[in-house]
Amino acid sequence: MPTGVALRDPRQQLFDAAGRVLVRDGASELTSRAVTTEAGVAKGVLHRYFADFDAFLTELVLDRIAQVEVQAAALRDVAGTGTVAGNLTSALITGFDPVGVAVVVLVIARDELRTRLRAAGTARFPLVGEVTAMVAGYLTAERDLGRIAADADVDVLAPTVIGAAHLQFTEHEDDPAKSEAVRKVVTAVLAGAVR
Template identity: 40%
Template sequence: MSPRGVPTPDVRERLFAAAERVLAREGSAGLTNRAVTEEADCAKGLLYNHFADLDDFVAQLVLDRFARIAAAVAPLPERAGRGGVHENLADAALVLLGTNGPAIAAAAISRSDVADRVRTAWAAGAPGPGSVEAAMTGYLTREQELGRVPAGADGPMLALAITGTVHHLLMHGGQPPAEGRELIHRLVAALVPLA
């Protein structure tokens, strides 16, 4: 444990990573201040030195992880014309699932105040599922311009269908990584027409 009075480097990320491990192991019911700080090997009060309460902590965790997802998917439109259309879209969709995506989503919806805070932040412009949807729409538009996706395909609806399905998988969890990957590839192939 960090000695008292000695600054802990990268506190937010250290606590977030510890929370992800707790969530993966114990589910949302096991996510407590004590569980997170013990997992992070730091003082019990450290979480409350950086976050208003546990709900604020969980909301910030969700927002942080979605910001990372949005940043990872943002370059998707630049991939137009390279690689396979289905593979590019499936890879972007799989970023949403992530390693701990279902556990983090479960934590967010298990605490109503967290869900409200996250929705409010997204409505105010914080990166969220809409950012992923926008990147997919931009990608599909560029692929249409290149003639790899039919001009009549409804890019925004295809992007919504893909992100909506991934959202469904996140909310219901339980998909082993290999099965989730196969399901996403099948979904994209079924939805997105190629020219």
């Protein structure tokens, strides 16, 4: 990239490039060079905005977590409308898009990244923990509205939904049947709790 050319939101440009590399090539191929090449910028651009590559990866995951927090508020806002399974299915498909699934793999693969994320105050299992909290918050709102049984243990239901649904995302990847597969899983997990 020529010097003197202004970048529009370089951090986001780098995050988007990292997402594309993760989805296409996997966590093992995600390097600073791969990210800057994919973004079409000089390698120094990444180090201008981030202290090192692990700091970049930490911010990448924190950015995804911030997106989940926005989605969690939107999901709580739809409590009482539509169906519980339908609302959760939509939220999970958005939360576990291909980049989200790839970021989970990245977090699992990199010890230093997990250490930095935990120091930043994330869930014990970064990103998955925040998505689980989103589901628990939504189920609690539905329980308060009487659409989930009063004795439903949302702290057990939420990770069960997440674990079962996550398997669908890893097995179906770009399959258009993924939505229906996730809906079936969500419906089955919540069968005894939905009123």
